[in-house]
Amino acid sequence: MIGLGLLKAMKVTLRNALKVPFTIQYPDRKVGIIGAAKNEGKSTVGLMATQPVTAAKAALSMYSVPVNIPQNRRFRGNEFTWYEDRCTGCASCAKYCPLGIIEIVTSPGGFDVQQGESYAIDVFDIDIGRCMFCGLCVEACPYDALHMGSQFERSKYERDALVISVDELRQALRQPSSWFRPQFEERDYDPFRDGPEDDHYKTGRHEMPDQETLDQRWVEDR
Amino acid sequence: MTTQVRTEPITVNLGPQHPSTHGVFRMRVTFDGEEIIDVEPIFGYLHRGSEKLAEERTYVQVVTLTDRMDYVGSMLNNQAYMLAVEKLAGVEPSPRGVWLRMIASELQRIASHLVAVGFLIQDLGAWGTPLIYTMREREKILDLFEMLCGARITNSYLRPGGVFMDAPEEFWPAMNAVLDELPPRIDDLDDLLTDNDIIFSRTKGVSVLTPEQMLDASITGPMLRAAGVDWDLRHRDPYDYYDQVKFERPLHTAGDNFARYWVRVQEMRESIKIVRQCEKMIEPGPVRPDHDDVPWLLRPPVGDAYAAIEHSKGELGFYLVSDGSISPYRCHVRAPSLINLTLLREMLVGELLADMFVSFGSVDINMGEVDR
Numbered sequence: 313m314i315g316l317g318l319l320k321a322m323k324v325t326l327r328n329a330l331k332v333p334f335t336i337q338y339p340d341r342k343v344g345i346i347g348a349a350k351n352e353g354k355s356t357v358g359l360m361a362t363q364p365v366t367a368a369k370a371a372l373s374m375y376s377v378p379v380n381i382p383q384n385r386r387f388r389g390n391e392f393t394w395y396e397d398r399c400t401g402c403a404s405c406a407k408y409c410p411l412g413i414i415e416i417v418t419s420p421g422g423f424d425v426q427q428g429e430s431y432a433i434d435v436f437d438i439d440i441g442r443c444m445f446c447g448l449c450v451e452a453c454p455y456d457a458l459h460m461g462s463q464f465e466r467s468k469y470e471r472d473a474l475v476i477s478v479d480e481l482r483q484a485l486r487q488p489s490s491w492f493r494p495q496f497e498e499r500d501y502d503p504f505r506d507g508p509e510d511d512h513y514k515t516g517r518h519e520m521p522d523q524e525t526l527d528q529r530w531v532e533d534r
Numbered sequence: 535m536t537t538q539v540r541t542e543p544i545t546v547n548l549g550p551q552h553p554s555t556h557g558v559f560r561m562r563v564t565f566d567g568e569e570i571i572d573v574e575p576i577f578g579y580l581h582r583g584s585e586k587l588a589e590e591r592t593y594v595q596v597v598t599l600t601d602r603m604d605y606v607g608s609m610l611n612n613q614a615y616m617l618a619v620e621k622l623a624g625v626e627p628s629p630r631g632v633w634l635r636m637i638a639s640e641l642q643r644i645a646s647h648l649v650a651v652g653f654l655i656q657d658l659g660a661w662g663t664p665l666i667y668t669m670r671e672r673e674k675i676l677d678l679f680e681m682l683c684g685a686r687i688t689n690s691y692l693r694p695g696g697v698f699m700d701a702p703e704e705f706w707p708a709m710n711a712v713l714d715e716l717p718p719r720i721d722d723l724d725d726l727l728t729d730n731d732i733i734f735s736r737t738k739g740v741s742v743l744t745p746e747q748m749l750d751a752s753i754t755g756p757m758l759r760a761a762g763v764d765w766d767l768r769h770r771d772p773y774d775y776y777d778q779v780k781f782e783r784p785l786h787t788a789g790d791n792f793a794r795y796w797v798r799v800q801e802m803r804e805s806i807k808i809v810r811q812c813e814k815m816i817e818p819g820p821v822r823p824d825h826d827d828v829p830w831l832l833r834p835p836v837g838d839a840y841a842a843i844e845h846s847k848g849e850l851g852f853y854l855v856s857d858g859s860i861s862p863y864r865c866h867v868r869a870p871s872l873i874n875l876t877l878l879r880e881m882l883v884g885e886l887l888a889d890m891f892v893s894f895g896s897v898d899i900n901m902g903e904v905d906r
Contacts, residue, residue, distance in 0.1 A: 317729035324726040325663065334670060384677075386684035386702065408830075410595035446598040446690045451698065452830070460684070491684045497702055523819070526700075530818035533706060 340376040348375045383462065385490045385502045388445045391461030392438055393488040394481040395512035398457035401431035405449035405458055413439040414449060436481055440466070441474035451492045456518050459488035462503040486510050493518055541567045550579045556653065556894070557901025563882075563890070570890060573882045575875060580905040588865035593619050593832040594693060596865065600852075601688040603867065604903035606649045609635070609642035609679070610845045612692040617773055617841035618852035619694045623834035628823055631696020632774050633816040637709075638682060638691060639843075640805045640812070644716070645675040646846035647756075647798040647805075650898040654795055655727060657895040658736055664727060671719050674712045681705050694832060696822035706813070713806055720802055728796065737791035741881040741893035744789060751877050755848030755870055756797045757897065761789035767844040779811045791889075791896040798898070831860045845870050847898050867906060871899040 343351070348370035349359040360367040369375045401418035414437070421432030450460050463485070468474050476484075487503040490496035495516035501509070509515055549560035558579035564572035584603055588596045600611040613635055620627055652668030676686040682701055683691035691697055727733050743753075745761045758765050766783045768776040784800035786793035822828070834856040842851035848870025855864040874897050881893050 315731065317731045317734070321726045321730045324722050328667065328722075384680045384684070386682070387680060388684040408595070410591055410598050444598060444688065445685065446601075446688070447684065448595065448598070448690075489684060492699055494699065526818045526820075529703070533703060 336381060337379050338381055339378060341379045342373050342376050343370065344373065344375075345370045347377060351377045383504055385462070385496070385504065387460075387462055387464075387489055388447050388491050389461040389464045389489060390440050390443065390445060390466050391463040391484055391487070392476060392481060393459040393461050393484065393486045394436070395457050395459075395486075395515070396433065396482060398455045398512055399433060399436075400455060400457075401433050402454065404452040404454060408448045408452035410446065410448060411442055411444065413442045415439075433478060436478040438476040438481075439474065440476060441471050447491050456493065456495075456515070457512075459493060459515075460491045462487045462489045488515065543571060549576075556899060557904075559899075559901055559904070561878075561890075561894075565887060568887045570882050570885055570887065573879045575878050577872075577875075577901070577904050580901045582906065584906045585865050585867060588862055590861060592830075592860045593623075593834070593862065594830065596862070597690050597692065598688070601690055602902060603869070603906055604845070604847070604850075604871065604900045605687055606900055607642055607646045607846050608687060608689045609638045609691060610646070610843065610850065612689065613639045613774075614841060614843045614845065614850045615852050616692045616694055617843060618839050618854045619832070619834070621841050622837065622839035622854050622856055623694065623828075623832055625695045625823065625828050625832075628696040628820050629775075630700070630816060630819040631821040633812050634697045634701060634821060635692050636774050636776070636779075637809050637812045637816075638679070638689075638697075640809045641675050641678060641709075643846045644802050644805045645672045646898075647802050648672045648675075650798055650846070650895075651723065651727075651795060654791075654892065654895045654898075655733075657891045658733065664723070667719075667723065667726070671716060674715070678705065678709055678712060681708060693822055693828075695828045696820075698822065700821045709809070709813070713809060716806055717803065720799060723799060728799065733795075734792070736889070737795065737892065737896075738788070740791045740889050741885055741896070742788070742790045743877060743881060747877060747880060748789075751873070753848065753874050753877060755845065755874065755898075756801065757794055757848070757874055759783065760786045760793035760797045762787040767842060767849055771842070773841070773843055775812075775815070778815065779808050781808050791892055794896045794898075833858060833860055842868065847871055847900070847903075848874055867903075869903045869906060871897075871901075871903040875899055875904060 345356055345359065345367055348366060349356045352359055352363070352366065354362065366375065401416060403416045406414040406416050415435055416433065417435035418431035418433055420429065447460055450458050485508050487508045488496070489503060490501065495518055499516070543564050543566050545562060545564045547560065547562055550558040560576040560579065562574040562576065563570055584599045588599055591599070597612055597615060600615045601608040603611050648668040648671055652665040655664040679689055680686050682705060683689050743761060745763045748758050748761060749763065754765065762785055764783060764785060767773070769783060781804045784797050784804065786797050836856055836858045838853065838855040840851055840853045842849050849868065850870055851868035853866040853868070854862045857863040878894070882890055885893060
């Protein structure tokens, strides 16, 4: 019958119109007085008494709070995490990069009592302006020195500023993603929940779990 | 007394930046009034030389290029490429890795069909609403991919012989939640669109293609099944473990725009069934062969191999030639989007201007794959 299909369709539209929107208001979201008070850590009355300007702004919907996008811990972000003590300068990452955007220059330099002579890393440039975040460099690293980062807000005004230099890597916030690093998932490390991990001894090494462990994990999953 | 209106053909260039063309595609169309009398498709604006680039990269590195060919079906592209590499190098894949990639590719098929359906309806003039509904479901599947491999579109999840890393613990409950949520949403889509009188009147009997025409042009995928030809590579030439799962192949006999849309919606339901079966069949174990068997720098013996899968758009095949070195000597892609476009002229001539982009959208092409 002509028209019946349209009514059915309207029913679906109406049902969806009454639902809560699923949109995430990234990067910030306008809130009212109650939301502003919660963000400032005060009660509503307390906010109006102590910060009347803020309260007025919130009432006029001019107050916004930052919103974070929920991310998974395997997220391949564009900040790289690098543990210099582990890096031997073998340049496996540079060889495995499909685009050839990693440049490594080493010189014979450092000496460690336990490990003997090692290379000092002079240049470690990652041109993330051309990077496609496939993570093959991280997969290639035999010493678990390079990790994908978990941040993604790294826009710059110039292309040259997109090149991560070795000094920047040394000073960067180390918030490694668990991409191709099962040791993080084994001890349930989440970079977004647990924060940065600066100590490379704590990060552990990537090893294949044995069959028994896998079987046990499978049984527990079900 | 009769008045005669004299019309004359006019040639219009649509594209390459036309908003309805699903990418940078150009059509030189000759109209007589509102009727299309000639179409000349011109493509190549998005050519990035992926096949040539593959010749300079190792077998694992080429995975990143396949992601970017059909960027709404990355997992399926990965799967086709990996099958070709495994055939070429004689790699025996790990069972758990194969099940995981079947799950990933079936989820990707749902996502790809959702995009196809959403944009088809958008081309009909329903700006926004149905597209946002389908995109909302697709987002959930992309979130699952982020859980699996850290990326949403450009996955690079598969490796020769399996996948790079096992699914995390939180993946299985999340996947089950999405699978429970999807069937009612597809029913919603059915209620909203399949029984809709406006969709009926706009898509039924428009751009009809006969099975003979399509077989002559070697068209595959939902377009062919919409004309009643039961051709699905998952069933006809099972790759991976598709011979161990049961699924139905929805067929329609009309061969028009509505049939193509209908087949896609039904295939989503079948994909959900396949994922559920895969989840039951999967067993613990390594997800990729040992590095001694499949080294990072794979050197397949001299020879060639062709492997094809049923992509969401048709038969996607990779033809690889090896000269014994670490990178392929030649890599050729049989892209379903490009081959399905070859009948565009037959589809459009005689139709009206308003139906042009609907027919174009019903082919479900992706310019990234057409031009590669």
